[in-house]
Amino acid sequence: MDGAKSEEEWPRCVGCGRRVKTLFVQYSPGNIRLMKCDDCKAVADPYIECEFMIILIDLILHKTRAYRHLLFNKLRIYSSLDKGILVLSILMHMVLDAFRISFSRGNKADGDSSISTISGIFNCGKVMGVALLGNIIFMDVLLLEVQIILKLSFETIRYREVLLAVIISSYFKLFLMAMMVWEFPLSVIFIVEIFVLSSNIVALRVVTEFSKARCFGVCFGAYAAKYLTECWLLGTP
Structure with missing residues (x-):
C-alpha cells in the first residue's frame, strides 16, 4: 500500500506523461544529470534547466510538455501539498x-x-x-x-x-x-x-x-x- 502511494507521487515525463522515479541526479551544487524516461527514452523533463521565461512562452503556446512540467513536476498537484x-x-x-x-x-x-x-x-x-x-x-x-x-x-x-x-x-x-x-x-x-x-x-x-x-x-x-x-x-x- 505504501509502495503504491509513493509511486503515485512520482514526477512525470513531460514527453509521454509516464511516471518516473526521479527527474535528475545531483552530484554537487549546480552539477546535475537529467534522467531519461524508461518508456520514451527521452529526457524526462528538460524544463528543469530552462529559464522561467522559456517555460512561460511554451505555456502561452499551449505545449502539453510545459503543462506537464508545471502541473506534475513543479506544483505536484497529485500530492497533499x-x-x-x-x-x-x-x-x-x-x-x-x-x-x-x-x-x-x-x-x-x-x-x-x-x-x-x-x-x-x-x-x-x-x-x-x-x-x-x-x-x-x-x-x-x-x-x-x-x-x-x-x-x-x-x-x-x-x-x-x-x-x-x-x-x-x-x-x-x-x-x-x-x-x-x-x-x-x-x-x-x-x-x-x-x-x-x-x-x-x-x-x-x-x-x-x-x-x-x-x-x-x-x-x-x-x-x-x-x-x-x-x-x-x-x-x-
Whole structure:
C-alpha cells in the first residue's frame, strides 16, 4: 500500500506523461544529470534547466510538455501539498473575475461620477457576490461534467487535481490587471476569456488524458453556466 502511494507521487515525463522515479541526479551544487524516461527514452523533463521565461512562452503556446512540467513536476498537484495553492488560486480566480465584471459594468456607466460611498460599497459587494456565485457554479458544473462525461472516479484527490489544473491554467486572467493602468476596449476581455478557455482545455487534457473534444465540452459547459449565472444576477442580456 505504501509502495503504491509513493509511486503515485512520482514526477512525470513531460514527453509521454509516464511516471518516473526521479527527474535528475545531483552530484554537487549546480552539477546535475537529467534522467531519461524508461518508456520514451527521452529526457524526462528538460524544463528543469530552462529559464522561467522559456517555460512561460511554451505555456502561452499551449505545449502539453510545459503543462506537464508545471502541473506534475513543479506544483505536484497529485500530492497533499497543494491545498494551500488550491485555496490561494481559487481566491485569485474570484478576485480577477470580480475585476472583469467591474470593468465591464464601469465602462457602461462612465458618466455616473457622483456615486456615493454607500452605493460604491454596495456595488463592490454585489460584484464580489456575483463573482463568488459564478465561480461556485463553474466549479460544480466542471466537476459534475468530469464525473459524467469523462467518467472519472469522484475521489477527493482526483477532483482536486482537475480543479487545480483548470484554475492554474487560467493564469492569463492576470493580464486583466493591465486595465488598471491602460485603457482597453471591452473586446480585450473576450479575447482573454477565449485564451483562458483554450488553456483550460490543454490542462484538463494533460490531467485526464482524454480527447481534446471531450475536454472542450467540459470546459465550455462550465464557462457557459458561469456566464449565464452572471447575466442572470446582473440582469444583463
